[in-house]
Amino acid sequence: xxxxxxxxxxxYTHQAADSAYQFTKAxxxxxxxxxxxxxxxxxxxxxxxxxxxxxxxxxxxxxxTALAEEHKVDLVICIAAAQRRGxxxxxxxxxxxxxxxxxxPGFRISGLGQLIEAxxxxxxxxxxxx
Amino acid sequence: xxxxxxxxxxxYTHQAADSAYQFTKAxxxxxxxxxxxxxxxxxxxxxxxxxxxxxxxxxxxxxxTALAEEHKVDLVICIAAAQRRGxxxxxxxxxxxxxxxxxxPGFRISGLGQLIEAxxxxxxxxxxxx
Amino acid sequence: xxxxxxxxxxPFEKNALSSCLGHTKSGDGVLLIEDAVYGALKGTKSSxxxxxxxxxxxxxxxxxxxxxRGLAADRLLDGVTVVDYGGxxxxxxxxxxxxxWL
Amino acid sequence: xxxxxxxxxxPFEKNALSSCLGHTKSGDGVLLIEDAVYGALKGTKSSxxxxxxxxxxxxxxxxxxxxxRGLAADRLLDGVTVVDYGGxxxxxxxxxxxxxWL
Amino acid sequence: MSEAAGGxxxxxxxxxxxxxxxxxxxxxxxxxxxxxxGAAFEQDVSLAFIxxxxxxxxxxxxxxxxxxxxxxxxxxxxxxxxxTKLYVEKESLDERGLTLDDLMDVTxxxxxxxxxxxxxxxxxxRSELADIMAGQDVILSF
Amino acid sequence: MSEAAGGxxxxxxxxxxxxxxxxxxxxxxxxxxxxxxGAAFEQDVSLAFIxxxxxxxxxxxxxxxxxxxxxxxxxxxxxxxxxTKLYVEKESLDERGLTLDDLMDVTxxxxxxxxxxxxxxxxxxRSELADIMAGQDVILSF
Numbered sequence: 001x002x003x004x005x006x007x008x009x010x011x012y013t014h015q016a017a018d019s020a021y022q023f024t025k026a027x028x029x030x031x032x033x034x035x036x037x038x039x040x041x042x043x044x045x046x047x048x049x050x051x052x053x054x055x056x057x058x059x060x061x062x063x064x065t066a067l068a069e070e071h072k073v074d075l076v077i078c079i080a081a082a083q084r085r086g087x088x089x090x091x092x093x094x095x096x097x098x099x100x101x102x103x104x105p106g107f108r109i110s111g112l113g114q115l116i117e118a119x120x121x122x123x124x125x126x127x128x129x130x
Numbered sequence: 131x132x133x134x135x136x137x138x139x140x141x142y143t144h145q146a147a148d149s150a151y152q153f154t155k156a157x158x159x160x161x162x163x164x165x166x167x168x169x170x171x172x173x174x175x176x177x178x179x180x181x182x183x184x185x186x187x188x189x190x191x192x193x194x195t196a197l198a199e200e201h202k203v204d205l206v207i208c209i210a211a212a213q214r215r216g217x218x219x220x221x222x223x224x225x226x227x228x229x230x231x232x233x234x235p236g237f238r239i240s241g242l243g244q245l246i247e248a249x250x251x252x253x254x255x256x257x258x259x260x
Numbered sequence: 261x262x263x264x265x266x267x268x269x270x271p272f273e274k275n276a277l278s279s280c281l282g283h284t285k286s287g288d289g290v291l292l293i294e295d296a297v298y299g300a301l302k303g304t305k306s307s308x309x310x311x312x313x314x315x316x317x318x319x320x321x322x323x324x325x326x327x328x329r330g331l332a333a334d335r336l337l338d339g340v341t342v343v344d345y346g347g348x349x350x351x352x353x354x355x356x357x358x359x360x361w362l
Numbered sequence: 363x364x365x366x367x368x369x370x371x372x373p374f375e376k377n378a379l380s381s382c383l384g385h386t387k388s389g390d391g392v393l394l395i396e397d398a399v400y401g402a403l404k405g406t407k408s409s410x411x412x413x414x415x416x417x418x419x420x421x422x423x424x425x426x427x428x429x430x431r432g433l434a435a436d437r438l439l440d441g442v443t444v445v446d447y448g449g450x451x452x453x454x455x456x457x458x459x460x461x462x463w464l
Numbered sequence: 465m466s467e468a469a470g471g472x473x474x475x476x477x478x479x480x481x482x483x484x485x486x487x488x489x490x491x492x493x494x495x496x497x498x499x500x501x502g503a504a505f506e507q508d509v510s511l512a513f514i515x516x517x518x519x520x521x522x523x524x525x526x527x528x529x530x531x532x533x534x535x536x537x538x539x540x541x542x543x544x545x546x547x548t549k550l551y552v553e554k555e556s557l558d559e560r561g562l563t564l565d566d567l568m569d570v571t572x573x574x575x576x577x578x579x580x581x582x583x584x585x586x587x588x589x590r591s592e593l594a595d596i597m598a599g600q601d602v603i604l605s606f
Numbered sequence: 607m608s609e610a611a612g613g614x615x616x617x618x619x620x621x622x623x624x625x626x627x628x629x630x631x632x633x634x635x636x637x638x639x640x641x642x643x644g645a646a647f648e649q650d651v652s653l654a655f656i657x658x659x660x661x662x663x664x665x666x667x668x669x670x671x672x673x674x675x676x677x678x679x680x681x682x683x684x685x686x687x688x689x690t691k692l693y694v695e696k697e698s699l700d701e702r703g704l705t706l707d708d709l710m711d712v713t714x715x716x717x718x719x720x721x722x723x724x725x726x727x728x729x730x731x732r733s734e735l736a737d738i739m740a741g742q743d744v745i746l747s748f
Contacts, residue, residue, distance in 0.1 A: 295488030324529030397630030405703030426671030
């Protein structure tokens with residue numbers, strides 16, 4: 001079965017980000033396909049490479065990045081939500097005249113259409129949020 | 131009277147950031163002193179210069195920065211909360227081996243002691259959050 | 261010492277206003293801001309609890325947040341005072357300390 | 363079509379579980395995760411409402427979230443099924459669609 | 465699109481469930497942004513307003529004094545995007561002391577009926593709304 | 607510190623109010639971080655646990671399966687920081703089917719009483735807690 005997963009809250013503040021990660025791992029372990037993980041609202045904050053969690057805590061961004069690298073999971077950050085919250089890739093930074101970007105490896109920035117497409121293409125869409 | 135103000139949520143997602151800004155402006159307009167605005171929890175996200183809000187919306191980060199520049203308001207971001215969420219100044223970025231920083235002008239990163247000090251030194255401490 | 265309690269969540273969604281009203285003392289103030297302004301309306305399922313608090317605490321609501329949500333003054337419970345941000349500052353100064361019910 | 367409803371908020375803090383249970387249909391499932399696992403406890407002020415739903419919907423609770431909060435299985439309402447993340451995936455597959463009560 | 469995906473040529477039924485008040489959080493606004501983008505995908509779209517979500521449709525919203533953009537006019541434009549089914553729960557209105565008169569006029573032009581202007585808002589009972597939910601392929605909640 | 611600031615040589619009474627369950631959100635953990643830092647300032651510190659905040663003190667928390675750090679042992683270390691007044695509301699316990707037995711043992715050594723080990727948790731009524739709140743200079747809520 002094809003799963004789409006929506007993450008609406010940022011890392012650490014709400015357990016939603018952790019739950020979504022654990023669920024995504026379990027989907028893969030069960031042999032299902034992950035069509036896409038879509039990050040919306042504060043969920044876009046999962047995709048900054050600038051987090052420095054305490055040494056004895058999990059590193060949520062690195063966990064996501066590892067899923068993308070090891071299982072080719074498509075991690076998509078909503079561009080409109082990301083702009084409001086200061087998550088940029090190099091292209092966006094240049095386009096917006098910003099002097100830095102902060103997107104983490106394995107994530108890509110795209111439009112809300114990617115969420116609708118996940119709803120259409122996936123057999124199940126599961127949302128994690130606040 | 132001396133006011134301390136605590137902001138616990140990020141910009142745009144919760145009105146708390148807007149309410150805190152409007153309240154801080156009103157404190158100054160009433161002729162009171164703002165001892166400090168302390169940003170904790172997701173509130174640290176008010177202090178990234180990478181946000182690109184839509185053209186027809188308010189720019190929350192620039193509003194805060196203007197308060198710091200025009201009224202010398204002390205805008206302090208909690209370092210522990212900021213590290214978890216990826217808000218860094220140039221020093222922190224260097225110390226943590228990160229290739230970019232994102233702190234906005236007028237904000238500074240410091241410890242939780244600055245919150246306690248605000249509680250001790252200010253006549254009133256007002257918290258905005260979720 | 262008197263406390264100004266601030267509440268910013270809808271009474272229909274969260275228990276913050278209810279919990280706040282259960283912890284006020286005579287002479288305290290309760291200021292409703294953001295989504296908590298719905299708590300100042302008459303004729304809702306939370307009106308009775310707020311109405312009952314009026315005899316012991318001062319009830320205030322932030323006008324800018326009422327207007328944003330399209331709520332006219334004639335929908336408010338009697339005895340609720342509407343303030344602007346300047347009035348919010350005055351209330352904080354008037355009461356000895358402030359407690360946010362987040 | 364059958365719906366798996368997911369709830370992640372404490373029934374003592376927010377109205378999400380209550381609203382969810384008011385919108386389920388016979389044959390639906392309700393999975394309690396994160397802070398909503400408190401809704402699976404017996405002897406609380408929200409237990410009756412959850413108990414009443416058991417006759418028409420399947421009730422599930424996420425074990426890892428129970429353990430994190432120190433809740434032993436003997437505190438749960440009878441008839442609530444504990445699942446792990448793999449079981450969560452199976453439930454999503456079993457029901458036709460999923461609705462999150464955020 | 466593959467048949468296996470449940471997609472294919474036929475459209476899916478999408479329901480957007482709005483349960484939160486406007487302005488206090490951004491969910492109402494960002495939900496609307498999804499609906500507008502989603503309209504381009506020619507799926508069968510419905511919106512549900514339950515719990516505090518009914519406040520999103522309140523008349524007379526005026527946000528100047530809080531410094532936040534008033535996005536309520538966008539609901540009235542939904543008809544132009546062929547989003548014409550806005551289900552509002554009666555029990556949620558009642559609990560909040562609201563009636564249909566307190567809500568904005570949201571209408572659409574019915575192309576199957578000589579472009580007559582018709583109301584998009586349909587007040588339904590909790591039980592009817594449960595039926596509507598049960599008939600969806602994809603439910604997105606905000 | 608100036609007299610006018612209400613500070614000065616005498617300490618202020620700080621109350622940290624905990625109303626949220628642990629793990630679902632970070633507020634419980636980050637509240638504890640404030641308390642630990644604040645302990646160095648030699649103010650008169652109390653903690654209140656009301657509503658879902660009482661769950662923060664539940665015994666037997668085990669977070670391995672959710673991949674999140676278990677911070678509950680830190681409450682038991684509060685005595686070492688001279689944070690010894692943890693007020694837990696009885697009504698909040700009752701509504702959640704909890705008793706004192708369900709909570710962790712949190713103790714401190716009383717330096718005024720030959721370092722005898724005493725319980726830090728004090729179960730109080732809602733009305734007593736309202737009195738405690740009324741006696742504070744600074745109230746921080748999480």
